[in-house]
Amino acid sequence: MRIDWTKESTKRIVTGAAIILGLVIAFCFRILTVWIFDAFLLAVIVFAIYDILKAKKVKEKGFLSLYVYSYRGVAYLAFLLGIVSKPRYALWVHVLLQVAILGVFTFYVFIMNYVDKEFTKKAKLKKVTQGKEARKSAWEFLKIAMYPILPLFTLFVLNHLGQFTEVAVVLEDGEPGVAAVNLGFFSLAMVIVISCFTDTAAYVVGRIMKGKRKLCPKISPKKTVAGAVGGLFGGVFGALLVLLICSSSAKLGDWFLDVKGMNAMAVKLVFIAVGLVGSVLTQAGDIYASWLKRRTGIKDFGKYLPGHGGAMDRLDGISWNAVLVFFVMMIIVFAV
Secondary structure (H helix, E strand, O other): OOOOOOOHHHHHHHHHHHHHHHHHHHHHHHOOOHHHHHHHHHHHHHHHHHHHHHHHOHHHHOOOHHHHHHHHHHHHHHHHHHHHOOOOOOHHHHHHHHHHHHHHHHHHHHHHHHOOHHHHHHHHHOOOOHHHHHHHHHHHHHHHHHHHHHHHHHHHHHHOHHHHOEEEEEOOOOOEEEEEOOHHHHHHHHHHHHHHHHHHHHHHHHHHHOOOOEEEOOOEEEEEHHHHHHHHHHHHHHHHHHHHHHOOOHHHHHHHHHHOOOOHHHHHHHHHHHHHHHHHHHHHHHHHHHHHHHHHOOOOOOOOEOOOEOHHHHHHHHHHHHHHHHHHHHHHHHHO
């Protein structure tokens, strides 16, 4: 049978397989060091930022793309400092530092526009005050920082969670010791698998059921209620699958059961809830991205991923789901 490489479904399958292969390779290299996965995440976020900046046409918003990329770089360096410093920053110091960095960059965008002569001319042409136009520009910068940078930034924290989790083990010489739990891999897998299983299940169920009841016809006419329900089951199944596979590791199982005092059923119930809510957020993120694309008059965020669009077309749901997993793991690791 001859394969039609120009067909949209063929492009989607081939590109999807390439994306999965890239993720597998990134996770394999992560075994060597988490810093390699950090580099992978940095590259992915650069593409995501590029897609959003292009869609929103930031030059017309009154600030340079350089500001956004610079903010991302400084925010990561601050996070890096907290990870490698001894003693490590307390969690609340991390949060305050990131808020301060975002505030400084937002204020910088405001000031740079407020004193810019070219910006003054544009404000006069629009017959608005320069201060109002500068505030509007700073607000646009802040919105881009809040989506997609901050949601995707949580993936860095999840990647390094293993550095904050330990379980008692018996060393080779028979002496008691401690070992880090691979909670970073578990958390990242939760984010990616829940989102991917949600999207796949929603697509398959929607096609099989041929649902006529549309979920949000004005924003995304192809999405159906039947597909959305199928996506919920897919998200829960994905969460339980990751839990089953990762819990086969004695360290992770001991950490949940012994260190955190959670029984097996409680762990399952928590992550069934994570799978369900994560699926809802994945679909909500997808719908929000569709709304954003319609508002900016584009079909896809990019064209460099044949059949899939751009990086943000793949990260729209993952970015929202990542925030959920981040908060759940923060509670489990630092509060429970």
